[in-house]
Amino acid sequence: MSDCIFCRILAGEIPSTRLYEDDRVVAFLDVNPMAPGHALVVPRRHWTDLASVPAGAAASAEDLETRAALFEAVRLLSAAAVRAFGGGANLLQCTGVEGGQTVPHLHFHVIPRAPGGPVPPAFESGAARYASDAERDAVAARFRAAIEALRAEGR
Numbered sequence: 126m127s128d129c130i131f132c133r134i135l136a137g138e139i140p141s142t143r144l145y146e147d148d149r150v151v152a153f154l155d156v157n158p159m160a161p162g163h164a165l166v167v168p169r170r171h172w173t174d175l176a177s178v179p180a181g182a183a184a185s186a187e188d189l190e191t192r193a194a195l196f197e198a199v200r201l202l203s204a205a206a207v208r209a210f211g212g213g214a215n216l217l218q219c220t221g222v223e224g225g226q227t228v229p230h231l232h233f234h235v236i237p238r239a240p241g242g243p244v245p246p247a248f249e250s251g252a253a254r255y256a257s258d259a260e261r262d263a264v265a266a267r268f269r270a271a272i273e274a275l276r277a278e279g280r
């Protein structure tokens with residue numbers, strides 16, 4: 126028996142309120158909703174987080190199918206949230222403890238936002254403004270170097 130709570134939910138060992146499922150992805154209601162209908166979209170494969178998803182030459186055909194199915198389910202749940210609740214929706218994906226991830230099994234939050242409902246959580250836009258253009262450019266250079274390194278590694 127896995128000690129991963131999401132693997133246990135997907136296996137049916139822990140009950141959940143399921144909204145959607147297919148061969149590769151399951152969506153169910155979050156037990157601690159930020160808004161009514163707050164859903165989690167979870168791949169059946171246990172990938173720890175978005176950064177650990179196989180890419181490039183390391184990705185098998187099944188990995189690629191799961192990646193595609195995951196995006197399709199996120200799209201479907203978002204469209205359904207808009208239709209069901211008549212407003213908008215937020216996507217939230219937390220990678221790593223520092224990113225606020227509390228369950229180490231990749232998942233996307235789809236949070237319906239009904240008209241007149243609670244105001245979306247503040248993401249503190251502008252809370253980390255750059256002290257200078259040079260600082261901004263240094264951050265961008267560091268980010269670009271990591272992107273180039275990942276691409277060079279085929280990831």
Ligand SMILES: [Zn+2]
Nearest residue numbers: 129132171230
């Ligand atoms: Zn898991």
